[in-house]
Amino acid sequence: MELEFVKWLASQSGAAPPISLGIGDDAALVAPPPGRELVVTTDMLTDRVHFDLREHSAERIGYKALAVNLSDLAAMAAEPLAALVSINVPRNESATPLPRELYIGMRRLADQFSCPIAGGDTNVADGPLVVSVTALGSVETNRAWLRCAAEPEDRLLVTGALGGSRLGRHLDFTPRVNEARQLHANFEVHAAIDISDGLALDLSRLVEASGAGAIVDLDRIPVSPDAIKLAHQSGKSPVTHALGDGEDFELLFTAPKHVAAELCRLQPLGCRITDIGQITIDRLLQQRDASGQISPLERSGYQHGV
Ligand SMILES: [Mg+2]
Structure with missing residues (x-):
């Protein structure tokens, strides 16, 4: 099956810049644009952990x-420059269109962001469906956004709305690539x-990397309609969902006060930007409620939205 799939994959994606050599040789050749450095990331998704093959189509999972x-x-x-895809196909699915359907879902997004699939590998084995993608991107040299670069007095900003993604958004979201490039x-x-x-949890990672702290204004957090819907079922508050659900795939970023004010006034992106708090010089993670009361902010654990 592997040969057949790789052949099919090769027929789907040609060699065009930045890929100077695509599928078919031992490795692909990718040329980052001049003046930029390569950015590489990888993420592995497993059936019943990050998605559920019994409920979700292979196309959505690939996406x-x-x-x-x-x-x-x-x-x-x-x-984005290009992506590499590795799939472990469960033995009982090896004769089904599953690999192609995964790829078709991926391709929908790859085309949208001009991110060709430059290579891949497929294994058939016992065990769950596992899809591992490595994405290559480029950014102007020394200008990548880092977690460690928050400065005291920076404002904390988020794109979009948070919480309740397990109701479906965790499979269908649009990554904030264009918004990030526009901000950058x-x-x-x-x-x-x-x-x-x-x-x-992700805020705690950002402030720890920056050697700083933060105060989040709870009543400013943009709560998604899904978080409100889920709150009716769970008995938790919508803001608890917005703080802890995860898989929102929105951007959390910091900027100087005057830039944050300008962003909130101009709203230059296709999605809303909200100022939700401030970076502080202490190393505490805190929340402030509507009455001004300050208390520790729990690094509420994440639950993958299946
Ligand atoms: Mg991340």
């Missing part, structure tokens, strides 16, 4: 497998991360 990687590129302000080109952004494991 997600690439999308989570493009979200990581976006968090570095990188532009036009505004002073200091630190950034994408929200994969929940606002509270």
Whole structure:
């Protein structure tokens, strides 16, 4: 099956810049544009952990497998160049169209972001479906957004709305690649991360990397309609979902106060930008409620939205 699949894959993706040599040789050749450095990220998705093959179509799973990687590129302000895909196909699925369907879902997103699939590998083995994607991107040399670059007094900003992605958004989201590139080109952004494991946890990663702390204003957090829907079922508050659900794949970033004010006023992106708090010089992670009361912000654990 592998030969047949790789052959089919090769017929789907040709060699065009930045890929000077695509599928068919021992390895692909990829040339980053001049003046830019390569950004590389990889993410592996497993059946029943990140998706459920009994419920979700292979096309949606393929889409997600690439999308989570493009979200990581976006968090570095990188532009996608190419992707590599490795799949473990369960033995009982080896004669089905599953690999092609995964690829078709991936291709939908790859085309949207001009990110050709430059190679791949397929194994058939006992065990769950595993899809591993490695994405290559490029960013202007020394200009990547890093988690460690938050500065005291920076404002904390997020794109979009948070929480409740397990109702479906975790499979169908659009990675914030274009938004990140637009911000990167036009505004002073200091630190950034994408929200994969929940606002509270990913914020804690950002501030720890920066040797700083943060205060989040709970009533400013943009809560998604899905978080409200889920709150009716769970009995938790919508903001708890927004803080802890994860798999939002929105950007969390910091910027100087005047830049944050300008971003919130101009709203230059296709999605909303919201100022949700401030970076502090202490190393505490705190929340402030609507009455002004400050308390520790729990790094609420992430739950993958299946
Ligand atoms: Mg990430």
